[in-house]
Amino acid sequence: MIISPVFDKESSKALYIQLYEYIKTEITSGLLKPDSKLPSIREASSSLKLSKTTIENAYSQLVAEGYIENYPKRGYFVCDLSEYNFQIKTDIQKNIIGQIAETDYINDGVDKESFDISTWKRLYNKVISDDSTNIYSSGSIQGEKFLRDEIANFVNTMRGGHTSSEQVIVGAGVQYLLGILIGIIKENYNTVAVEMPGFNKAEYIFEDHCFNIRHIDVTDNGFPISALRKSDAKLIYISQSHQYPLGTIMPVNKRMELLDWAYKNNGLIIEDDYDAIIRYGGMPIPSLQGLDKNDCVIYLGSFSKMLLPSLRISFMVIPKKLLPKYNIIKTRHTQSTSKIDQLVLANFMKDGYMLKHLRKIKRIYKKKNLLISTSFKNTFKNKLEIINSESGLHIVCEADTVKSEEKLQEDAKNSRVLLNIISKHENKIIFSLNYSGININKIQDFTNLLKKIL
Incomplete structure (x- = not known):
């Protein structure tokens, strides 16, 4: 041969x-x-x-x-x-x-002018040059104590919380942290209520762990606590400070009613504080965790929108009553986030750069929000109505279109536009649109592209 x-x-x-x-x-x-x-x-x-x-x-x-x-x-x-x-x-x-290929969306990510790379580089060099960092060993399973201290302080001062570093768990993304949480609570909970529409990627984690899913429809009046009471769920995943994707805010009376439901039913509330700190009118809405007097709230936060998606650092604050069980199972996991990045972030927060950064991005995104709202109104006229744009990094709209939902999704993806369709009825569509990654000088070009898609 x-x-x-x-x-x-x-x-x-x-x-x-x-x-x-x-x-x-x-x-x-x-x-x-x-x-x-x-x-x-x-x-x-x-x-x-x-x-x-x-x-x-x-x-x-x-x-x-x-x-x-x-x-x-x-x-x-x-x-x-x-x-x-x-x-x-x-x-x-x-x-x-075709399934493996990923799309780099125009409007996803964060504004490229928002992040101070030079400061981050300097702090990075400081961390890796410090012998006490010990970059030659793995980090804490729960997250570096320095960072957990800074996160606890951040939640308490910026989000009205009341927590300590012992309650903070650091990990690469909300989905990873939910996996840890499920390991803590699965013996006592097997059914979870979720908002509809809501954050699908959280729901997928519960599905993967064989939880029963109960969808609670979010109405024009917000989240209906009465529907939750009628369900058999004792666990709920909710974004009350800035509901995703509709952008609604739960009023204080409903928040207290939700906490009362958890207390009386031995329930747990998973509060996803999705980009709630970015608000253009007034102060950010205080967290549910800060109102909780009965140790019923699990708080989820992420630095993906505040800083960089590529940083992949999120955190979870668990109630004190769950700490004994977590300490038993924590060694089953490994830390999914870089020790070095955690310490750089901790220094970034401790030295005051985080507060400076938050002030900067609020200016950037407030301007971008105004420009995109104006561009939409001038371009679409009466064929598009802005429903919600007061906070966060996405805008909720209702628009006229004759296309099917499948065709809209196909055209949006082909145009590299991340479009979240909330509902489609006859020739009307309600959608949310992230605008954080759009170049501020190309907003009209993006609007024209969206008009072509619709």
Whole structure:
């Protein structure tokens, strides 16, 4: 049998790997039949003008993976793999590739002018130069104590909370933290109520852990506590300070009613404080955790919108009554967030840069909010109505369109616009649209693009 691969000697891939991959493909595609004999190492070396070591390394890898077998004094033979189907149909392969591909949305992320890179670099160098950082060891499972202290102080002063660093758990994203929470509470809770519409990615985590899901429809009057009372849920996931995606705010009487429900039903409230600190009219709405007198609220926060999505640092504040159970199961987990990044963030907060940053982004996003609202009104006229744009980093609108929901989603994705369709009835659509990543000088261009999509 003759082996005749074409080698790329300019490639960074070693020659023995190129030969190994070539023979492997010949076998899995069926071109090399079972029991076919491969050239000896000496023969292959001579014909391919490669060293014997290169041939031997390629053959050894194929033997190790079970594609060929070495019989002493007989040589190398192709194994019978006919019972395995190595072929992937072209259309299926294209579909798989299409599913893997991710879209870089124009309007997602944060404003590129909002983050002080130079300060972050300086603090990063400070952290890695400090011997006490000990960058050669892994960090705390719960999160670095320095950062947990700063987060507790931030929640207490900026969000009206009352917590300590012992209650704070740091992790890479809300979904990761929910997984930890479920490990703490699953013996006593198996049903969760969620807002509809709401944050789907949180709901998926509960589904993955086989929780029963109870959808509570958010109406024009906000979240109906009466519907929650009628359900069998003793656990609720809610964003009361700035509901996602509708942007509504739960009034204080309903917040107290929700806390009363939790107290009387031995229930738990998971409060997702999604971008609630960014508010354009008046002060941010205090957290539910700060109003809680009965240890019923789990508070979730993230620095993705406040700072950078790529930072991947979120946190969870658990009630004191859950601490004993958490301390039992905490060693099941590993810390998912960089120790170095945690300490840089802690210094960023301690040195006052976080407060300065928050003031800066409020100015940026308030201006961007006004510009995009004005652009929408001037461009769409009476074919689009802005329902909510008073806080957060997304705007909620109702617009005229003759397109189906599927076509709208397809056109939006093809145009790299992240469009969250809340509802579609006849020729009307209600949607929320994140605007934080839009270049402030290209807002009209973005508006024109959205008009084309709708």
